[in-house]
Amino acid sequence: MEGGWPLLGPLQWVRYVKKQVKVKVGRNEEVRGWLFTVDPVSASMVLVDFMESEGTLVQVVMGHAVEEVQVLKEPDRKIADRLQSMFLPPRTSILDP
Amino acid sequence: SLSTSAASESDADELQKEQQARSVLRENFLRCLLSAASKNVQFNMYEKVKMEAKFGACDIDVLNFQVSDLHTPIGVQKEALIRSQDVISFTFEI
Incomplete structure (x- = not known):
């Protein structure tokens, strides 16, 4: 994919979700991470980097700054599960009486 | 038809x-x-400016970010709005 990231639309963006991507941003900068989601309003990408020792690094790249997106890797089961449960509330309260 | x-x-x-x-x-x-929300966030801006702040919120169309304690190159701003057009990316840890 080169240029026009904000114009792709939801059906194209979801094809990149959960994959490890390399994103060219601004002027000659590059970021990598697992794509958690894309904001359909601003085309901003939420990239996640699971660091070995410390916590998880979350990087939000503004849609207007995205120059190029390249898929690097498909997720394995473990990564897919971690991405699935990210940002979810710790537990869902049961509203039934 | x-x-x-x-x-x-x-x-x-x-x-x-x-x-x-x-x-x-x-x-x-x-x-x-x-x-x-209420985490320390690093903003990467154009022209290689990096600033730290406490994240508050953004508006529905992601045009502005509301932050507190914005560490700018010329001092700390208690409360601030950052235009998303000036931002390349922002990062935080969870």
């Missing part, structure tokens, strides 16, 4: 799929913003 109604049916189908994808993507984005 038969062909046009079939076409409009598949259009409606496509639209529904797109709306579904849109809602899932947006919900996940909003959850991400929620988790950023």
